Amino acid sequence: MTDTPNVVTMRGIVKRFPGVLASDHVDFDLRRGEIHALLGENGAGKSTLMNILAGLYRADAGAIEVHGKAVQFGSPRQAIQAGIGMIHQHFMLVPSQSVTENILLGLTHPRFWLRLAENERVVSELGERFGLKVDPKAKIWQLSVGEQQRVEILKMLYRGADVLILDEPTAVLGPQETEQLFKTLRNMTQQGKSIIFISHKLNEVMSIADRVTVMRRGRVTAADVATKGSTTAELARLMVGRDVLFRVHREAQEPGPVVLQIEDLHADNDRGVPALRGLSLEVRAGEIVGLAGVAGNGQRELSEVITGLRRAKSGRVRLNGENLTNQPVRKAIERGLAHVPEDRNKVGSSPNLSLTDNLIMKQYAEEPIGRGWRLDAGEAAAFANRLKHSYEISAPSVETQARLLSGGNLQRLILAREISTKPKAMIAMQPTQGLDVGAVEVVHNLLLEQRKQGVAILLVSEELEELLSLSDRIAVIYEGTIVGDVESGDVEWIGQLMTGSSGAL
Amino acid sequence: MDPTIILQAGVASGTVLLFATIGEIFAERAGVLNLGVEGMMLMGAMTAFSVALLTGNAWLGVLAAMLVAGLLSQLHALITIHLQADQVVSGLALTFVGTGLSLVFGEGLSKAGGGALIEPFSIPLLASIPVVGPIFFANQSPLVYLGYLLAPAAWYYVYHTRPGMNLRAVGEYPAAADSMGVNIYRLRYLYVFVGGVLAGLAGATISLAVSPGWFSELTTSGQGWIAVGLVIFAQWNPLRAMFGAYAFGALRRLILDIQGPTVLFGARNPFFYNPYLGFFLQMLPYAFTIIILVLGSREAVRNRLGAPAALGLPYVRGERGR
Secondary structure (H helix, E strand, C coil): CCCCCEEEEEEEEEEEECCEEEEEEEEEEEECCCEEEEEECCCCCHHHHHHHHCCCCCCCEEEEEECCEEECCCCHHHHHHCCEEEECCCCCCCCCCEHHHHHHCCCCCCCCECCHHHHHHHHHHHHHHHCCCCCCCCEHHHCCHHHHHHHHHHHHHHCCCCEEEEECCCCCCCHHHHHHHHHHHHHHHHCCCEEEEEECCHHHHHHHCCEEEEEECCEEEEEEEECCCCCHHHHHHHHHCCCCCCCCCCCCCCCCCEEEEEEEEEEECCCCCEEEEEEEEEEECCCEEEEECCCCCCHHHHHHHHHCCCCCCEEEEEECCEECCCCCHHHHHHCCEEEECCCHHHHHCCCCCEHHHHHCCCCCCCCCCEECCEECHHHHHHHHHHHHHHCCCCCCCCCCEHHHCCHHHHHHHHHHHHHCCCCCEEEEECCCCCCCHHHHHHHHHHHHHHHHCCCEEEEEECCHHHHHHHCCEEEEEECCEEEEEECCCCHHHHHHHHCCCCCCC | CCHHHHHHHHHHHHHHHHHHHHHHHHHHHCCCCCCCHHHHHHHHHHHHHHHHHHHCCHHHHHHHHHHHHHHHHHHHHHHHHHCCCCHHHHHHHHHHHHHHHHHHHCCCHHHCCCCCCCCCECCCCHHHCCCHHHHHHCCECHHHHHHHHHHHHHHHHHHHEHHHHHHHHHHHCHHHHHHCCCCHHHHHHHHHHHHHHHHHHHHHHHHHHHCCCCECECCCCCHHHHHHHHHHHCCCCHHHHHHHHHHHHHHHHHHHHCCCCCEECCEECHHHHCHHHHHHHHHHHHHHHHHHHHHHCCHHHHHHHCCCCCCCCCCCCCCCCC
């Protein structure tokens, strides 16, 4: 085949979950010293395949070879012993323990005494060698997300892993941190490590990977694609099976009067620490304002204060001039504020209720669905069927429980419900997070349609590209205040603002 | 009303709380709340007294108590770890089971007369240190001396050894420990067992050393609950538990002693003449426990005190991350 021997060879891997064939005779191979991207939409079977390689799942059929030897892993521990370490999307770190303690967790040596000082030295040497700088004495909760990721990588390196699997590693990082991670990954391949990079972000795959394997619906649709000589559009077609429009069609339009007005807002987070520190922002009719920022800088608190779910300590939220600060949620809804929450499954919908119940949640009190204290089940079902049809929510019937919907369909349901209230303003938190490319397109088009209708939209997202393509303006939030208002798509400047490294504070 | 005697007796009766508290700290550090401490202590006290009476060997009684209470704790472990039932409900049930069983098996035991007891002794040299000597090292039970060693050893184990680190990880973020090959289920069973064994030791300490005899449920008179409260007060730290246990022990003794004399500080002693005031005083440790438990059940307070994050939550593999 090639002069570089395969570190990992997987042949004919089959994995069945109840009702789904998550992996359908998949072949995969990894060469020494390469960065190999596993590209696909959510639910394409990328993580399943890699969980099999990392010993978390057992394949129903197929063979795995590591360094030319046939292996079968019954647990992650066995995989790690064979040199394969996986870094999961959700970090597996104990927040109250130190970096070194987390790295030593579960090892059989040191047997009884911890000898922390000695191991701290080993950890910092290891970090220096691979460009993963982190204070070995620091407690995990004191670290940024990027640093925590470094600890996860160090954990695997400490165990002698020479194959690293990273599951969507950039999902939690800002642009600068992502750049830093990519530098580290390149450095590691130069030292003989081989890396599997799971992602659905085409641009990142193009910039970091040497080769790409594309998966769709549990199958490999393209293997051994070199990133040199391919284009993003080609990869996208392989990934979703059809051409995807990358440029969303956003017509120029003059924004109207100010609809949503936020002035000098202060609020605490759940732990009683100030999360919003004098935040001011305006959104006009027919305008999408993108709120960019690294997660945890007050985005969630802001959306909760605007929608009435969290108390503001001071400051004002006005909708069309009317004060909404610390008013009942009901009032905001009645005045025309739509909310697409971050957590679709627990806040955005009630998983055990039917589609109908979820769809009428904002209309049940009004005619014709609500008649006095009574609900008209017939009208409710008709209303739900209408929305299900026009928003193409795919489900057996409107009596289906919401929890059975896929992420994309659930988001359609939520948008259908919110848009059906004919809102004046809309707060959309991470509306496309975790959705596949097709569903993202639907959400984007719905948002743009609302913009055309003159709705003032505040779009909160961690996907810069999404913000750049949809927003008329981008406001950058950092530590609870707006640190910059950017009209053109200056990504680097936004990145600096997001990480507080602009000196603009 | 001799302060030395109050403190000396306080350390002795505080040893009961110390064992039970440290046991519960181990269980809770592993993520399992066991409200059955009172029941396990009663079983321990009853078993220890019976076995000592039958065999004439008090130490056999202690061992039997630890074993029986340890076995009883495994009922809670099975229900909460494998069957994933609510830990509060199961723990309360365990107290009822332990109380009921000990009353049945202990029937007639209070009239059975005295058996072998664990005799106190003084430690030469140390006992002659002024102030400290008479309180801590004179005429104390060997079990009290054991407590002096157990608390620091438990502290060192939790914070400075590898199994201790695994224990903390299991109670904080079991998914992380699991992904690194730590056997969550085995460790949780083990530390619930340790908690039971130490509760049994606490029970044996009452019936064979501190206030010898079997007085049905009055033997423990709710000290198991005080221990559960002390765990929060101690912030899950065995050394702080030592301080809390002795302080509570001394407080209990002070409340008893203050009702004795007719004259207090040169005046008529109200606690002697008015029995209701005495009852009020006796209530205080329990009222305090309730306050600690109520405060300690608040999420914000728990976080600030450093409660194990996974305390009370069954661990199911696959529900990884959150």
